Amino acid sequence: MRLDPPVQQFLDVNTREREFLAHLGVRRQRQYMRLLIDLNFLRFGRPGPAVHSVTDHAVTTVDGEIRCRMYRPSGRGPLPAHLAFHGGGWWQGSIDDLVVDALCRQRCAEANLVVVSVDYRLAPEHPFPAGLSDGFAAFHWIVRNAEQFGIDPGTVSVGGSSAGANIAAALTIKLRDNGSPQPVLQLLEVPVVDLTLTTARHVAATTGGERTVDDLEVAVGHYLRDAAQARHPLASPLFADDLSGLPPAVIFTAEHDLLRLDGERYGARLDAAGVPARVVPHPGALHGTAMITRTWDPAARWQQEAATVLREAHWGQAGLAAG
Numbered sequence: 311m312r313l314d315p316p317v318q319q320f321l322d323v324n325t326r327e328r329e330f331l332a333h334l335g336v337r338r339q340r341q342y343m344r345l346l347i348d349l350n351f352l353r354f355g356r357p358g359p360a361v362h363s364v365t366d367h368a369v370t371t372v373d374g375e376i377r378c379r380m381y382r383p384s385g386r387g388p389l390p391a392h393l394a395f396h397g398g399g400w401w402q403g404s405i406d407d408l409v410v411d412a413l414c415r416q417r418c419a420e421a422n423l424v425v426v427s428v429d430y431r432l433a434p435e436h437p438f439p440a441g442l443s444d445g446f447a448a449f450h451w452i453v454r455n456a457e458q459f460g461i462d463p464g465t466v467s468v469g470g471s472s473a474g475a476n477i478a479a480a481l482t483i484k485l486r487d488n489g490s491p492q493p494v495l496q497l498l499e500v501p502v503v504d505l506t507l508t509t510a511r512h513v514a515a516t517t518g519g520e521r522t523v524d525d526l527e528v529a530v531g532h533y534l535r536d537a538a539q540a541r542h543p544l545a546s547p548l549f550a551d552d553l554s555g556l557p558p559a560v561i562f563t564a565e566h567d568l569l570r571l572d573g574e575r576y577g578a579r580l581d582a583a584g585v586p587a588r589v590v591p592h593p594g595a596l597h598g599t600a601m602i603t604r605t606w607d608p609a610a611r612w613q614q615e616a617a618t619v620l621r622e623a624h625w626g627q628a629g630l631a632a633g
Contacts, residue, residue, distance in 0.1 A: 358415025381418040387460025390624035395474030399529030420617035469497030505540040553583035564595035
């Protein structure tokens, strides 16, 4: 597998650092990874732009409270909103991560919408479906309090990266099945939609990605109480019997990602169910491309594309022209 030099440099640094984790427990590993993610982003990533305001809010869930961080652009409301779920394999990651903050700021400013970043509970302390339940509560919190926050409740989209995309995709199914309002869009970036990892293991065996599939297996092991849950449609949206009635989807895939084929399959299944779905491939990209927006131009273009998708979904062609 030949990678562009900036991509290979990032991969080499990240691989070396992660070798020191084996002797640590989950909480210490999580702490280490938070520091490593921030350090890597400072080295390879581009900070987000200034926005009008950033505020934290406590959101009540069925099990307590979670934090949501709200990024607002300048201008009067009501504004559309985007509910964002960070990646991290369900067991790590946070709305405090520098890369998460950068993406939320960039999409807030460039798509001219309110971005709400969800600090959902992490496994293994809070396994499936805790994170999804938190997302469900956050979506309803936005809709219920839309007037207070200057948000148009009829123009809320959802999205995420990797495990966050898994939660976003499952959330649309859960909302549909509960008779709740649907988002106007689901933006799924390198989504994990098959927790059996069948395709990922096959790809790893043919491309030398054994280390990456090991990381996926650890993540799934933390998230699920039982391996049989891997076929639950809210854990693996690819296995849902019925995908009709879901919001339009845009799926970003990365060429050098074990999950690329699953993302393509999910897009095809949505399309077959009558859901407008567009798969956007990114040649040369890795699963963690968002971390290298300063050192690799295609990574920066990925984020610009994501903002354009959101702007078009919420503001239409007129909004794109105005931008």
